[in-house]
Amino acid sequence: MRLITSLIFWVALAVSAEPLMVEKQRFTLDSFTTANGQVITPVNIGWEAYGTLNSDKSNAILITHFFSGTSHAAGKYQANDTAPGYWDAIIGPGKAIDTNKFYVISSDTLVNANVFDKNVITTGPATVNPASGKPYGLSFPVVTIGDFVEVQKALLDSLGIKKLHAVIGPSMGSFQAIEWAVRYPDKVARLIPVIGSAYMDTYSAIKLQRWAYPILQDPSWHNGNYYDKGQPIQGLSTALAYITQDALHPDGFNPRYPAISTDTGLHQRIDALPLAWQQLLAQARLRAEKQDANHILYLVRASQLWRAGMGDNWQQALGRVKAKTLFLPASGDLLLPPALSKHSAAAMSAAGNQPQYAEIPGNFGHLDGVIGIAAVAQQISTFLN
Template identity: 60%
Template sequence: MKILKLLCLTVCLIGNLAFAETLLVQKQKFTTKDFRTFNGSVIDTVNIGWEAYGELNEDKSNAILITHYFTGNSHAAGKYNESDPLPGYWDAIIGPGKAIDTNKYYVISSDTLVNASVYDPNVITTGPATINPRTGKHYGLSFPVVTIRDFVNVQKALIDSLGITKLHAVVGPSMGSMQAIDWAVAYPDMVERMVSVIGTAQVDAWLVAGLEKWAYPIKQDPNWKLGNYYDGEKPIQGLTQSLALITQEAMHPIIFNASNPNHNPLSEGPLNDIYTSYPVVDWLYNAAKARTEVIDANHILYLVRANQTFIAGYNNDLAAAMNQIKAKTLFLPATNDLLLYPQMAQQAHELIGEGSQYEEIDGMWGHLDGIFSIQSKAEALTTFLEQ
């Protein structure tokens, strides 16, 4: 979407005005064998991509893990090449002298299991689109259901491989906030600080039903074929509808309407022809269709399910899970978020109680304020990380 790219470019430029240096990063690959999932399945080989910014200090005490959002990936900051048009999604706050200062911290970010953008050459992930070494065919729906805890445990294996025993902080937006919170619950002695941006500690019934709307169009596409489409036509129509829903629901009506200032309810075409779309509909769906080049439909289904099954601690007792957290915590929901509304973060913050901090991100982007307006909380992040 042009408006998203333009704003991201603007935010990144503003965030970099004081920093002439371009942070160049390299994608790396991590492999772990015989990975056991939360539901007891075993994946023979898991590959994920990761990247890092800054330098690990001698006692390996300065590592910060960034966990990404639903359709995101490990590219949180910097560029792979000087010629890249845009840096990573949180470049405004990650880098030399920025809120998450790479002169002080070794910042790690990894792709998740079942990453949405499996066809992006800069993404490394294992999921339904991966070839099953036992059969020589794509896993498809034979791939086990995975959870946010599984994302966390793959990251834990990566962190262990680097010889890091303490994380200065785990920080993530949206689905990344779920990972950050579950890190603090699953490994309380390892996580010293946790920052949840536009997040929640538990997916409620309302959100489970809402997430299913993202999965439903894919399942209704005739080309989906119960996930067995890898040797034929892909379910592009269903995937396009899914991505359009995801995009619209992540945006607040204020910015959505501002992105389409010339909308006319009485446009001649739609007024006289039921087959004619409004320009705003074409704008939304054309942008969504363009994203289907790198995103896999089955991977979206698995990400939906991973989010639907989320409750921090995975024991159906959120209060007990929050009581396990030893880390200092900071919750940064977005005031105008209509997807993961502020009350969700407020609930976790209140359950943790003393020592937890809470601030809201003001902006007009809704859920996307956690990406595009994050720099407004740069000072709060810096202060929190130095406590």
């Protein structure tokens, strides 16, 4: 009963609180050298912040976002925005990540998927290469989770922030959060990987190849050189439809789409498309207006290459983590299932750091780490304080 009462309190608080008003800021590096030795000149990313940095700059929390997300983690840009940032339920005054106490920073990654969103600032394949005057396309270097972290570190260095109270991120954001704690163990006091893992196993990496395949097979992709012709919209939309389906548990997916049993057209024509697929694809087409096909490919590759420390032995790399750690997988996650978090936590324990572990309940699978995060608000609050 006490747990239920506490959960109701946190959900009510998240719903009733006035949204923060935030603005996007730009961070620029004159040049950046990637892990594979390629130089990008310049690099721009967007970032936003919530709360106030204290005098000794010791209250900063970094939020690292998921695959299709942006730095818009909380608040609104305009009062009439249809929705606040994706983790508004837990970021704000009096919430689990309390902006009365903490200065919360969130940044766009390199090659952010939503490059055509007016509130996203990111350098990637769709960016014009100053040397040629044309978009980079596939001449843009392969980038890694480690590269994302290094750009974030440069941002924090520019703000004079030398240590983080915590790094927290969902999904691909969990990869970045863990890499922060591995690379800079003295700079990260607390670590919360949400719906994530310290490594990408072969099964999961090949599952992500299914997201890339429709783009690579679309004739309109033109080997990545499509910017003067238009996006390979069919391939991109199909990829985004797969991403949506893979992020949902069947219990969350089935009620949202027409049942196959009522789809009469399927009985008449072999080339008829299920209504559920048509709806999923139509929704994906809308999202495709703000996203870029090459950027999706680069994020797939960055995720496929992920392992803590970016070396041959991710288990050994976890031995460098000093941060107090809380793993938060989603119980119904079929994309990055709890087993990956459990294996990661076990490897960390074997290396001498005893992490905490809890699961996010819900019916939406991987997406419970975003839309259902309020269910573990109290655990997050207690951990941070």
